[in-house]
Amino acid sequence: MHTATRNRAPRAHDAKARHDDTHLRSEAVPIELAINGAHHALRVEPWTSLLDLLREQLHLTGTKKGCDHGQCGACTVLVNGARINACLALAVSHDGAEITTIEGIAQDDVLHPVQQAFIDHDAFQCGYCTPGQICSAVGLLAEGHAHCRDDVREQMSGNLCRCGAYVNIANAVESVRRAQDLASSEQEGDAP
Ligand code: FES
Ligand code: FES
Numbered sequence: 001m002h003t004a005t006r007n008r009a010p011r012a013h014d015a016k017a018r019h020d021d022t023h024l025r026s027e028a029v030p031i032e033l034a035i036n037g038a039h040h041a042l043r044v045e046p047w048t049s050l051l052d053l054l055r056e057q058l059h060l061t062g063t064k065k066g067c068d069h070g071q072c073g074a075c076t077v078l079v080n081g082a083r084i085n086a087c088l089a090l091a092v093s094h095d096g097a098e099i100t101t102i103e104g105i106a107q108d109d110v111l112h113p114v115q116q117a118f119i120d121h122d123a124f125q126c127g128y129c130t131p132g133q134i135c136s137a138v139g140l141l142a143e144g145h146a147h148c149r150d151d152v153r154e155q156m157s158g159n160l161c162r163c164g165a166y167v168n169i170a171n172a173v174e175s176v177r178r179a180q181d182l183a184s185s186e187q188e189g190d191a192p
Contacts, residue, residue, distance in 0.1 A: 036104025073159035083139030102131035125163035
């Protein structure tokens with residue numbers, strides 16, 4: 001009697017799980033993304049965050065989940081060149097976008113200057129926040145609103161580092177910012 005009861009319960013549970021699974025798949029929405037230069041045609045549930053899509057569906061685990069609430073910056077990626085917290089973004093709302101994650105920052109096996117600067121300035125300890133810090137710094141430098149080290153610190157303030165590597169992180173980003181400044185002023189000097 002007990003055995004029969006035990007056998008019936010899992011079947012009912014399995015049927016419900018199958019129903020739920022079918023229901024979820026029927027709600028999946030087709031989207032297309034260019035991620036690190038590769039085209040992806042995907043189906044995602046409307047409530048899937050960009051972070052979960054990257055990590056769970058595409059296995060791009062370089063982008064980290066820290067708070068999952070938009071408060072730590074560990075999940076920072078670039079969407080059409082602008083930095084965002086992927087944990088706060090719904091994947092479906094970025095249909096057609098170009099996404100760059102930490103896996104796409106280096107080009108042809110050559111480190112991005114920000115990546116090299118993080119190594120040169122010893123700008124990480126455990127490394128958990130580092131992918132988000134680097135993506136944020138790349139976005140910040142493209143924005144062109146940072147004009148000194150204090151600007152860098154202010155504009156990177158959404159990226160927390162629990163190891164407290166802030167001094168070296170700011171040094172690394174500031175070194176690239178200065179190099180960019182120098183290069184553009186030399187270009188202006190060369191202009192006829
Ligand atoms: S995981 Fe996205 S901000 Fe913390
Ligand atoms: S290096 Fe450990 S959290 Fe930043």
